[in-house]
Amino acid sequence: xxxxxxxxxxxxxxxxxxxxxxxxxxxxxxxxxxxxxxxxxxxxxxxxxxxxxxxxxxxxxxxxxxxxxxxxxxxxxxxxxxxxxxxxxxxxxxxxxxxxxxxxxxxxxxxxxxxxxxxxxxxxxxxxxxxxxxxx
Ligand SMILES: [Zn+2]
Numbered sequence: 331x332x333x334x335x336x337x338x339x340x341x342x343x344x345x346x347x348x349x350x351x352x353x354x355x356x357x358x359x360x361x362x363x364x365x366x367x368x369x370x371x372x373x374x375x376x377x378x379x380x381x382x383x384x385x386x387x388x389x390x391x392x393x394x395x396x397x398x399x400x401x402x403x404x405x406x407x408x409x410x411x412x413x414x415x416x417x418x419x420x421x422x423x424x425x426x427x428x429x430x431x432x433x434x435x436x437x438x439x440x441x442x443x444x445x446x447x448x449x450x451x452x453x454x455x456x457x458x459x460x461x462x463x464x465x466x
Contacts, residue, residue, distance in 0.1 A: 333399055333406070333417050336392065336430055338363060342370045342414060342439075344391035345427040349420050358425070361387040369436045372443035373414065392428050395419045413438030 331340065343366075347358015361384045362370040371377045395404060395417050402419055409415040413435035418427045431439060 331409075331415060331430055331432060333396060333404060336396070336417070336428070338385065338389055338392065339365065340430045340432055341388050341392055341428050342366050342373060342431045342436075343429040344388040345425070345429070346391060347425055349423050349425045351425070361391070363388050366431075366436070369431070369439050373412065373431075373439045375446075388428075391426055394421075394426055395428060409435060412442070 341363065344361045345353070345358055347353070351357040360378075360382060362378050362382050363385045364383055365385075367378050367383055398404070398419055398421065402421070405418040407416040407418070414429050414431050415435075416427055416429045418425065420426075
């Protein structure tokens with residue numbers, strides 16, 4: 331995706347944190363839009379909390395990266411098998427990133443989350459059945 335064409339609806343997650351540091355959330359903050367909260371949660375594997383939701387913050391982060399695109403090198407990660415691509419900018423000692431998934435990417439994430447959940451149910455059922463046949 332071209333950075334200039336990215337809209338708020340495409341942004342799965344935005345990130346602001348200390349440059350070149352751990353991305354687990356200990357050195358920065360992830361934000362999601364209300365619209366993409368569920369898909370972002372499915373992509374991460376656990377739910378985003380209410381305090382992670384801020385359309386304003388995600389919009390600001392996207393605008394920051396798009397604005398600086400002409401002056402600073404913005405790194406771009408192409409869309410992976412996870413359906414996500416990203417744009418990353420370093421401003422001083424801060425890293426600013428948006429993780430992006432278009433309509434198709436969001437569909438991929440939802441499908442994978444569904445398959446993962448179905449896999450968990452099947453594994454649990456198989457374990458329960460195995461228990462029944464094992465001697466106590
Ligand atoms: Zn960390």
